Amino acid sequence: DTAVSQTPKYLVTQMGNDKSIKCEQNLGHDTMYWYKQDSKKFLKIMFSYNNKELIINETVPNRFSPKSPDKAHLNLHINSLELGDSAVYFCASSQFLGTGLTKYSYEQYFGPGTRLTVT
C-alpha cells in the first residue's frame, strides 16, 4: 500500500497557467508538508499543516496556495505559473508527538514527487 501518494507524477504546462498537485497519506499522521527540490537537489520546506492548520509558511510567492481539506490530504495550487517554478515538488507527512511548544516530530515520509516543467 502506498503511504504517501501524489498526483500527477509529471506536469508540463505553459507560463501563466494555473495548476494543482494533490497529496494523500494513509499513515494516520497529523502533519503534512510541501517541499520544493530545485535542479541542484536542494530540498526546501514550503508549507506545513498540522491537523488542517497551517503551521509553517516559508517565504513562498502567494501564487502558491496550500489547501488541507482533512488530515489525510494536502493539495498545492499554483497560479500564474512562471519558468522558475519548474522543480520537483514533494509531499511528506509525519506524526507530531508531545504537546504545546514541546511538540516535535520524528521521521517524515515522502511521496514520489511531482516533476513540474513550465515552458
Next chain:
Amino acid sequence: SQKIEQNSEALNIQEGKTATLTCNYTNYSPAYLQWYRQDPGRGPVFLLLIRENEKEKRKERLKVTFDTTLKQSLFHITASQPADSATYLCALVSGSARQLTFGSGTQLTVLP
C-alpha cells in the same frame, strides 16, 4: 546565517569499503539530526535519527555520530555495496523550530 553543508557533492568508493559522509552546520542548536536516502526519481527515505545528547547510533551497516561541539555529524556505511549508491541527505530540527532543514546532499557511488 544558518547553514548546513554536506562535505561533497559526490563521493565514489570501492565496494566493500566504508563510506563516510559529513554534515556540518553553523548557527543551529539542533534538537536532533536525521539522515535520509534519496534514489533518482524518488522521494527521500528516512534512515536514522540521532538526538543532541546521543553520540552514536547504529542500524545494521549504518552508523551515525553527532558531535555538537564540532557541530558535525558523520554517516558511515560499512561493507558498502553498489545498491548503496544514492544521494544521502542530512536534516536538522532545532529546538524552537518544528520543521526539518535539509543539507544539499552527497551523491554516493559504490563501484563494483
